[in-house]
Amino acid sequence: MSRTFPIWKILLYTLLTLYAVITLIPFLWALSASFKSLAEISNGDSNFFPKNFTLDNYKQIFFQEPLFLRWLFNSVIIAVAVTALNLLFNTMAGYALARLSFAGKHFWFLLILTILAIPAQITLIPTFLILKTLGWLNSYQGMIVPSMVNATFIFMMRQFFINFPKELEEAAALDGLTQFGIFQRIVLPLAKPALAAQAVFVFMGSWNNFLLPVVILFDPEMFTLPLGLNTFKGQYISFWNYIMAASMIFTIPALVIYAFFNRYFIQSVTFTGGKG
Secondary structure (H helix, E strand, C coil): CCCCCCHHHHHHHHHHHHHHHHHHHHHHHHHHHHCCHHHHHHCCCCCCCCCCCCHHHHHHHHHHCCHHHHHHHHHHHHHHHHHHHHHHHHHHHHHHHHHHCCCCCCHHHHHHHHHHHHHHHHHHHHHHHHHHHHHHCCCCCHHHHHHHHCCHHHHHHHHHCCCHHHHHHHHHHHHHCHHHHHHHHHHHHHHHHHHHHHHHHHHHHCCCCCHHHHHHHCCCCHHHHHHHHHHHHHHCCEHHHHHHHHHHHHHHHHHHHHHHHHHHHHHHHHHHHHCC
């Protein structure tokens, strides 16, 4: 037994299991609280399961809160658009930096590395002023355009393409494919693990984004879900039962995206290494 399954593996799996349980408990409590009344949540009892199971919280946010479905729609539109644009531009930029020779290539690469060291909060005020000048405050384009490229994922895609076998591209070039044809027909299909991992990270970042919406969105009809959920919190009372129910709905798309692309995460380990 000790030869086939060493003690250190037993300890490792035990610790990982305990960590998973500890991490899962807050989510399970939030799920349970979404079926409780506000009074039951606020009375301080430590009961994990609802004493009086109710679906009123979900009925309230779907049928009584007129803007909830609009917030959900806004979040979906923005997250999908941001993800699609990032996949396009980050991948093309990463491939260009890894494979193409052009004037200023090293300058642009160093600029991207410099941007990685700048916190996003520093660029928030300049972003607000630019969007105000363009008249894009409180708009979809104001939420999408500033987020449609990401220096982190340009760098990650560059690292992926540096490790991509050149022999495949050279063989395709001998067959008469252009550089764009090689990128479209050879590189992209084989880069699915990298693209899938990038899609998950970008979608999650956009879906959970609170800072940018709270700065540039002021019309409740344009709110995204993270910003809309904040309206359930008041100065004197917070409707935690509605917040928990809405949070469960808010979590579903992220879980679906992660579950669908999870198998690509192991394959995308090559992101972190590379030559060059």
